[in-house]
Amino acid sequence: MxxxxxxxQATQVGLAVDVAAFAMHxxxxxxxxxxxxELPHARAxxxxxxxxxxxxxxxxxxxxxxxxETSVTLEPRHLEQFYTFGAPGRDPRGRIVSVAHLxxxxxxxxxxxxxxxxxxxxxxxxxxxxxxxxxHAAILTRALGRLRVRLEYAHLALEFLSDTFTLPELQRVHExxxxxxxxxxxxxxxxxxxxxxxxxxxxxxxxxxxxxxYRRAKGARAAAL
Amino acid sequence: MxxxxxxxQATQVGLAVDVAAFAMHxxxxxxxxxxxxELPHARAxxxxxxxxxxxxxxxxxxxxxxxxETSVTLEPRHLEQFYTFGAPGRDPRGRIVSVAHLxxxxxxxxxxxxxxxxxxxxxxxxxxxxxxxxxHAAILTRALGRLRVRLEYAHLALEFLSDTFTLPELQRVHExxxxxxxxxxxxxxxxxxxxxxxxxxxxxxxxxxxxxxYRRAKGARAAAL
DNA sequence: CCAAAAGTGTTCCGTCTACACCCATGG
DNA sequence: CCATGGGTGTAGACGGAACACTTTTGG
Numbered sequence: 466m467x468x469x470x471x472x473x474q475a476t477q478v479g480l481a482v483d484v485a486a487f488a489m490h491x492x493x494x495x496x497x498x499x500x501x502x503e504l505p506h507a508r509a510x511x512x513x514x515x516x517x518x519x520x521x522x523x524x525x526x527x528x529x530x531x532x533x534e535t536s537v538t539l540e541p542r543h544l545e546q547f548y549t550f551g552a553p554g555r556d557p558r559g560r561i562v563s564v565a566h567l568x569x570x571x572x573x574x575x576x577x578x579x580x581x582x583x584x585x586x587x588x589x590x591x592x593x594x595x596x597x598x599x600x601h602a603a604i605l606t607r608a609l610g611r612l613r614v615r616l617e618y619a620h621l622a623l624e625f626l627s628d629t630f631t632l633p634e635l636q637r638v639h640e641x642x643x644x645x646x647x648x649x650x651x652x653x654x655x656x657x658x659x660x661x662x663x664x665x666x667x668x669x670x671x672x673x674x675x676x677x678x679y680r681r682a683k684g685a686r687a688a689a690l
Numbered sequence: 691m692x693x694x695x696x697x698x699q700a701t702q703v704g705l706a707v708d709v710a711a712f713a714m715h716x717x718x719x720x721x722x723x724x725x726x727x728e729l730p731h732a733r734a735x736x737x738x739x740x741x742x743x744x745x746x747x748x749x750x751x752x753x754x755x756x757x758x759e760t761s762v763t764l765e766p767r768h769l770e771q772f773y774t775f776g777a778p779g780r781d782p783r784g785r786i787v788s789v790a791h792l793x794x795x796x797x798x799x800x801x802x803x804x805x806x807x808x809x810x811x812x813x814x815x816x817x818x819x820x821x822x823x824x825x826h827a828a829i830l831t832r833a834l835g836r837l838r839v840r841l842e843y844a845h846l847a848l849e850f851l852s853d854t855f856t857l858p859e860l861q862r863v864h865e866x867x868x869x870x871x872x873x874x875x876x877x878x879x880x881x882x883x884x885x886x887x888x889x890x891x892x893x894x895x896x897x898x899x900x901x902x903x904y905r906r907a908k909g910a911r912a913a914a915l
Numbered sequence: 916c917c918a919a920a921a922g923t924g925t926t927c928c929g930t931c932t933a934c935a936c937c938c939a940t941g942g
Numbered sequence: 943c944c945a946t947g948g949g950t951g952t953a954g955a956c957g958g959a960a961c962a963c964t965t966t967t968g969g
Contacts, residue, residue, distance in 0.1 A: 651931070896919095898966080
């Protein structure tokens with residue numbers, strides 16, 4: 466593969482990935498953060514991320530960083546890059562370009578501890594995060610914007626839930642991402658009209674009337690891009 | 691700025707930008723291509739692009755490549771990155787990651803010749819391009835998809851035209867990007883209802899009834915992101 | 916007067932919004 | 943029986959799609 470040399474003007478830069486990983490927890494949209502163990506920004510919270518290995522695809526690198534910097538073991542239900550941050554000076558160590566990714570984790574995958582060279586990991590409210598290292602606040606803001614857009618196009622909300630779920634649960638996912646309340650009747654009408662959901666048995670929640678359980682209809686795949 | 695060294699696991703890669711630059715020409719949507727003068731893919735057509743210089747922002751690099759690889763002198767009316775292509779093996783020279791950009795050039799800026807180390811430059815039909823070097827066909831396809839999306843959100847179609855323009859001209863821009871015909875009455879109604887356009891004098895085209903000239907209303911700015 | 920392109924309205928239909936009450940269960 | 947949350951329908955507003963003829967100019 467190395468049949469030709471890189472031309473002399475080829476700037477060598479550090480290539481990194483950062484991952485904004487979201488999940489629902491306690492009825493709220495949460496983002497996964499790690500506490501840095503090294504300079505720069507030691508002890509500051511940051512998005513999980515790190516350098517891409519030689520020969521490794523960007524997508525693989527994002528998956529690896531998610532697994533090694535946190536104790537998240539489940540595969541993300543959704544992973545896509547959404548923007549590349551490359552301003553000179555965004556990292557004091559030199560020219561580092563980061564391809565930012567958006568990940569969605571299913572409901573179960575919420576217990577995390579740190580891993581690798583981080584001091585810890587945890588979930589934080591996505592719309593009110595703590596102070597973040599580097600330009601990660603800007604990355605998170607943009608990730609939330611992309612998440613909102615994807616909610617309309619693809620059926621990304623389903624990826625936050627287990628295989629079976631209730632409509633009120635699904636509505637809470639939409640509300641958490643859009644950060645505003647939705648009308649119950651209109652929400653149900655719209656979702657059921659799409660024909661992507663099929664009912665199954667019942668379920669009792671702690672209190673109140675039990676909710677109908679739904680499942681994604683087979684043959685319903687997200688419309689990508 | 692170089693207060694800290696890059697950690698040893700920091701993969702060094704070549705960082706490039708590629709630009710899919712569009713303009714209207716002859717009532718058709720065209721994309722700007724250059725003919726490569728060097729290996730690999732010598733004499734093949736490709737999107738203009740090249741390596742980012744040290745200390746240079748991605749945006750600046752895209753502008754520079756556009757200016758030096760082609761004779762386009764006007765500033766693009768719109769320039770944004772839309773995807774980063776980083777698969778190992780996409781470039782036989784080694785690991786090269788390219789941040790792909792979408793550019794829109796105004797109506798006048800259509801005379802191009804090659805520059806730098808290219809053999810030439812020219813405009814080609816965007817929906818039926820010639821064979822392209824590297825993975826540039828995939829980049830172009832994705833650029834067209836982004837252009838379609840932007841047409842709805844922002845008011846990107848105006849950037850293809852001069853400051854004053856007629857509604858039929860604007861309609862042709864929309865039709866060229868969407869690659870399908872639009873109804874004249876519905877198009878006018880929709881556009882004028884948005885209140886972003888104001889009328890001015892008249893103009894005679896070669897044949898037929900002269901069309902009203904319009905101008906973008908002041909205080910109308912594209913909704914970004 | 917003819918060719919060519921600009922300009923103009925109405926109807927229909929589907930989708931979104933607002934809005935209030937009854938139902939099933941557990942304690 | 944009461945507290946809690948699940949489930950249901952309708953009317954009005956709005957926006958997009960379909961559709962054909964008249965107007966203005968140059969040659």
